[in-house]
Amino acid sequence: MQLTFYGATEQVTGSCFLLQTSKAKILIDCGAVQGEQACATTNLDDFPFEAASITVALVTHAHFDHTGRLPKLVRDGFNGIIYATTPTKSLAHIVLEDSLSVMRDQAAKCGHGVPFEEADVVVCMAHMKGVSYGEQVEIAPGVVAMFHDAGHILGSSYITLSVDGSETASGKPERIVFSGDLGNDNTPILPDTEPLDHADVLICEATYGDKVHDDMVTRGDKLATVVNSVIGRGGTLMIPAFSIERTQELLYELDILLGDKKIPEVPIYLDSPLAIRATEIYRDCKSYLVFDHPASNDGDFFAFPNLHETLTQQESQAINLDHRPKIIIAGNGMMSGGRILHHMLRYLSEEKSGLLIVGYQAAYTLGRQIQDGAKVVEIFHDKVTVHATIFNIEAFSAHGDRTKLTKFIYPLHGAVPKIFLTHGENDIKQRFADYLKTQGITDVTIPRLNQMFEL
Numbered sequence: 001m002q003l004t005f006y007g008a009t010e011q012v013t014g015s016c017f018l019l020q021t022s023k024a025k026i027l028i029d030c031g032a033v034q035g036e037q038a039c040a041t042t043n044l045d046d047f048p049f050e051a052a053s054i055t056v057a058l059v060t061h062a063h064f065d066h067t068g069r070l071p072k073l074v075r076d077g078f079n080g081i082i083y084a085t086t087p088t089k090s091l092a093h094i095v096l097e098d099s100l101s102v103m104r105d106q107a108a109k110c111g112h113g114v115p116f117e118e119a120d121v122v123v124c125m126a127h128m129k130g131v132s133y134g135e136q137v138e139i140a141p142g143v144v145a146m147f148h149d150a151g152h153i154l155g156s157s158y159i160t161l162s163v164d165g166s167e168t169a170s171g172k173p174e175r176i177v178f179s180g181d182l183g184n185d186n187t188p189i190l191p192d193t194e195p196l197d198h199a200d201v202l203i204c205e206a207t208y209g210d211k212v213h214d215d216m217v218t219r220g221d222k223l224a225t226v227v228n229s230v231i232g233r234g235g236t237l238m239i240p241a242f243s244i245e246r247t248q249e250l251l252y253e254l255d256i257l258l259g260d261k262k263i264p265e266v267p268i269y270l271d272s273p274l275a276i277r278a279t280e281i282y283r284d285c286k287s288y289l290v291f292d293h294p295a296s297n298d299g300d301f302f303a304f305p306n307l308h309e310t311l312t313q314q315e316s317q318a319i320n321l322d323h324r325p326k327i328i329i330a331g332n333g334m335m336s337g338g339r340i341l342h343h344m345l346r347y348l349s350e351e352k353s354g355l356l357i358v359g360y361q362a363a364y365t366l367g368r369q370i371q372d373g374a375k376v377v378e379i380f381h382d383k384v385t386v387h388a389t390i391f392n393i394e395a396f397s398a399h400g401d402r403t404k405l406t407k408f409i410y411p412l413h414g415a416v417p418k419i420f421l422t423h424g425e426n427d428i429k430q431r432f433a434d435y436l437k438t439q440g441i442t443d444v445t446i447p448r449l450n451q452m453f454e455l
Ligand SMILES: [Zn+2]
Pocket: 061, 063, 152, 181
């Protein structure tokens, strides 16, 4: 059996792994590469494998860096089943649809093609089959897959593959585990990551492998402090939000803070069509969520009277006419595109305004520049001087920190013997690998792009 790393090696995004047995080629995730230099064409490149030769695909969760090349996979000849949890299927649909306009804009600007069209998304969705957590699915001869709640976003999973001994180098049945992205524990609205029972080989994300996050329980208070400081001086608070999960967590926290009268009732704009549609799916999938606080009077965890969902472009532009202190939640989270740029153009140079970073900022993105303290940035070819206050609340991160990742790596039946670290910048993965060695875990590999391993 061979395992090849076709993505998420030297960078956080582009998740794509291939497990090949004697009878099947199993693709785990098929995500887009994000956060590259402008006009990069990586997502247009041919796959380094024959798409038509892939037997089956599994998807850990709906984020674009795990799903973004699935329509291209189908377009290039893949004709098998794509397994994902049922909420992931719903979310992946809107994520892929939403990506079309962004890709078209970029293609027009850079003079290159698009990786897929609307029709490819339709066909891709027809291949996708929703499964439940804990359901045993025989995805190929001698390989049984199971999805487990990863607590990262709605529907997110880590996937265990139980492989028959006839396929393994040891001659014994083995359990190969793909972590996907792992969330933090004690996250409001999401269950904790299901503990891993055991694993022989673990492909583990390490996005925050060298960080220990702020305390989760104080993040509501920190959010209130940021809101009150910007609103108190009459400014606009911009929150570039990842449309899935972070936005719903923010709405949930704001709902609680407003209910407790810890922040004033200023207009709050949710200015992202994707986030608005995703929030609808969250409302429909309440049974997958865990709420540690009763909903406010309206019975809706994600809405309050001063919330304005601006779906259309006209509604979005009308926010400009509102001169009151306000909060604007807009995508995209890394500020590499989307409606947030229009608001940044207007408010980033205002001393009384603020921008709150609540998620990972990939290299080369505008978000990373701002996080790193850039004083002047370029938005739509305009130079903008940053006078607004930049805030950062790491506890909103949807990725587990070093403590969480280490906990996951020690399953119920002793530490995982063999680990591959993915999804992290190289120095971060190296620091995490060094840390794991101090914890007695020595067989840790940091694979390179396209590197193959015999299992
Ligand atoms: Zn993710």
